Amino acid sequence: xxxxxxxxxxxxxxxxxxxxxxxxxxxxxxxxxxxxxxxxxxxxxxxxxxxxxxxxxxxxxxxxxxxxxxxxxxxxxxxxxxxxxxxxxxxxxxxxxxxxxxxxxxxxxxxxxxxxxxxxxxxxxxxxxxxxxxxxxxxxxxxxxxxxxxxxxxxxxxxxxxxxxxxxxxxxxxxxxxxxxxxxxxxxxxxxxxxxxxxxxxxxxxxxxxxxxxxxxxxxxxxxxxxxxxxxxxxxx
Numbered sequence: 001x002x003x004x005x006x007x008x009x010x011x012x013x014x015x016x017x018x019x020x021x022x023x024x025x026x027x028x029x030x031x032x033x034x035x036x037x038x039x040x041x042x043x044x045x046x047x048x049x050x051x052x053x054x055x056x057x058x059x060x061x062x063x064x065x066x067x068x069x070x071x072x073x074x075x076x077x078x079x080x081x082x083x084x085x086x087x088x089x090x091x092x093x094x095x096x097x098x099x100x101x102x103x104x105x106x107x108x109x110x111x112x113x114x115x116x117x118x119x120x121x122x123x124x125x126x127x128x129x130x131x132x133x134x135x136x137x138x139x140x141x142x143x144x145x146x147x148x149x150x151x152x153x154x155x156x157x158x159x160x161x162x163x164x165x166x167x168x169x170x171x172x173x174x175x176x177x178x179x180x181x182x183x184x185x186x187x188x189x190x191x192x193x194x195x196x197x198x199x200x201x202x203x204x205x206x207x208x209x210x211x212x213x214x215x216x217x218x219x220x221x222x223x224x225x226x227x228x229x230x231x232x233x234x235x236x237x
Contacts, residue, residue, distance in 0.1 A: 021090040022082050028099035029075045032106030036071045039110045040064040057117040063124060066185050067113045070131055071106050074178070077139050085142050105179070108194055113186025127184025134178025137163060141170045158218040160225050166234035168225065169210070172202045173232055203232060
C-alpha cells in the first residue's frame with residue numbers, strides 16, 4: 001500500500017462517530033451564516049467600511065435576502081450530511097482546514113454580493129436555479145447512495161446507480177454547480193473564485209485520494225466502474 005492509499009484509508013476507512021470534530025465543523029459553518037447576517041442586515045457592512053476608512057454600496061434587500069438564504073441552506077445541508085449521511089470518521093486533520101474554509105466561503109459571497117447595488121435580474125434568478133440544482137446533485141446523490149447501502153444484499157458492493165452512473169463523483173460536481181449558482185446570485189465576477197477553487201481542490205486532491213481508497217476496497221469493481229463512467233463532469237470528464 002503506497003502513501004496515497006494509506007492516507008485514503010485513514011480518511012475514508014474508519015467508521016467512528018467523531019462527534020467533537022463534527023461539532024467543530026458545524027460551529028464554523030453556522031458562525032459563517034451569522035457573519036453573513038451581520039454583514040448584510042446587522043450593520044456589519046458599514047462597520048467594516050468605517051474600519052477601513054471607506055464607504056461601500058449596499059445590495060438590494062432582495063439580493064441580500066437571497067445571499068443569506070443560500071448561506072443558511074448550505075449550512076443546513078452540511079449539517080444533514082455530516083450527522084446523517086457521513087458514517088466514516090472525520091479526523092482533526094480534515095476538520096481544521098475545512099472549518100476556516102467554510103468561513104471563507106460564506107464571507108466571500110456576502111462581501112462581494114452584499115456590496116453589489118445593481119438591481120436583481122434574470123441572472124440572479126438563474127443563479128438561484130443553478131444553486132438548487134447543484135444542491136440536489138450533491139445531497140440527492142448521497143441520500144440515494146445512503147439508502148442503497150442500508151440494504152444487506154449490497155454489502156461489499158460499490159454503488160454505481162442513481163446519479164453516480166453519470167459521474168463517479170457527482171456529489172463533488174454538485175458542490176461546484178451550487179457554488180457557481182451562489183456566484184451568480186452575488187453577480188460579481190470575483191465571487192467565481194470559490195467554485196474555481198473548489199473544482200481545483202476536488203480534481204487535484206479529493207478525487208485522487210477517494211479513488212485510491214475505492215480501488216483498495218473494491219478492486220475489480222472499481223476498475224470496471226472507472227472504465228465506463230466519467231470521473232467528475234457528466235458526459236465530459
